[in-house]
Amino acid sequence: MSGELASAQSLRGRDLLSAADLRPDEVRRVFATAAALKAEFVVARRHADPPLVRRTLAMLFERPSLRTRVTFEAGMLQLGGGAIQLTSGNVGWGERESVADVARNLQGFVDAIVIRTGHHQIAVELAAAADIPVINALTLHEHPCQALADVFTLGETFGRLDGLVVAFVGDGNNVFHSLALVAAGQGAVVRLAHPPGYAPDAAIVERATALAAAAGGALEIGHDPRAAVDGADVIYTDAWTSMGQEAEADERRTAFAAFQVNEGLCAVAGQGVRVMHCLPAHRGEEITSEVMDGPRSLIFQQSENRLHVQKGLLVELLGDPAG
Numbered sequence: 110m111s112g113e114l115a116s117a118q119s120l121r122g123r124d125l126l127s128a129a130d131l132r133p134d135e136v137r138r139v140f141a142t143a144a145a146l147k148a149e150f151v152v153a154r155r156h157a158d159p160p161l162v163r164r165t166l167a168m169l170f171e172r173p174s175l176r177t178r179v180t181f182e183a184g185m186l187q188l189g190g191g192a193i194q195l196t197s198g199n200v201g202w203g204e205r206e207s208v209a210d211v212a213r214n215l216q217g218f219v220d221a222i223v224i225r226t227g228h229h230q231i232a233v234e235l236a237a238a239a240d241i242p243v244i245n246a247l248t249l250h251e252h253p254c255q256a257l258a259d260v261f262t263l264g265e266t267f268g269r270l271d272g273l274v275v276a277f278v279g280d281g282n283n284v285f286h287s288l289a290l291v292a293a294g295q296g297a298v299v300r301l302a303h304p305p306g307y308a309p310d311a312a313i314v315e316r317a318t319a320l321a322a323a324a325g326g327a328l329e330i331g332h333d334p335r336a337a338v339d340g341a342d343v344i345y346t347d348a349w350t351s352m353g354q355e356a357e358a359d360e361r362r363t364a365f366a367a368f369q370v371n372e373g374l375c376a377v378a379g380q381g382v383r384v385m386h387c388l389p390a391h392r393g394e395e396i397t398s399e400v401m402d403g404p405r406s407l408i409f410q411q412s413e414n415r416l417h418v419q420k421g422l423l424v425e426l427l428g429d430p431a432g
């Protein structure tokens with residue numbers, strides 16, 4: 110364990126609602142645990158000494174999910190525990206019983222709760238009522254697990270985060286919010302090009318700017334995709350319409366038409382540029398198949414790292430303290 114890791118406080122029992130809930134040194138601690146788990150798992154496809162034997166996770170999903178749901182469930186199994194998948198249809202949180210009552214029941218049954226809901230406030234209420242860790246698996250405001258996996262992927266690809274230029278092209282949305290917080294905290298230069306009217310939340314911008322200033326990075330926001338990607342190491346994009354915004358899809362398709370990540374935009378960035386997308390992708394809208402399936406793409410590496418990084422997070426939040 111490095112000096113920094115040894116001095117970082119245990120993350121046991123903590124919630125992860127916002128990417129800013131973990132300090133930059135705590136993010137690195139999760140990354141170190143994830144890297145060790147990944148190194149063992151990619152070789153052996155199992156852990157010789159699983160750290161979360163018989164520990165349990167309840168997963169409340171009121172929105173569709175492939176990556177987040179499967180990586181949490183498979184991850185818990187691989188760590189020696191298990192996960193129970195619930196939907197709003199069978200629990201009825203906020204309708205059949207209050208969110209706080211759901212929390213007070215679940216904390217007697219399981220060791221942690223993962224929640225995906227449109228309303229960030231529901232996740233906040235759940236965490237306030239539960240005395241076990243609550244992990245945000247995506248709200249319309251943030252997607253912290255995605256950002257942890259993404260920044261981990263950047264570190265393993267480039268071997269550094271300090272000064273890395275990450276250009277997000279598209280909506281100032283949940284994925285951008287969490288990415289900006291984690292990447293800025295690690296000293297990256299985070300740029301965003303968004304159409305007018307699709308700016309990120311001002312409080313997130315303020316927080317990410319402060320994190321960047323402390324870590325030697327920067328946050329730069331504008332409206333020109335070509336200016337944003339000029340000199341970038343990475344171009345990141347996400348769906349133009351997030352879950353819950355379907356009624357705005359046509360309007361958004363028009364607003365974002367000039368924000369597609371394609372070969373032309375990659376050429377502005379330069380030869381070595383890599384491309385990221387959290388998935389699911391809308392091929393031919395925010396990204397072309399040529400870029401997605403081409404040699405620049407880190408997209409499926411990002412997806413795989415959801416498994417390893419969330420396992421690292423679970424071990425940090427639920428595992429027995431070392432020693």
Ligand code: CP
Nearest residue numbers: 174175176177387388
């Ligand atoms: N990127 C991501 O969170 O994917 P899912 O919506 O499939 O979980």
Ligand code: NVA
Nearest residue numbers: 282284351352388389
């Ligand atoms: N911004 C997207 C991310 C999906 C993983 C959404 O919220 O739908």
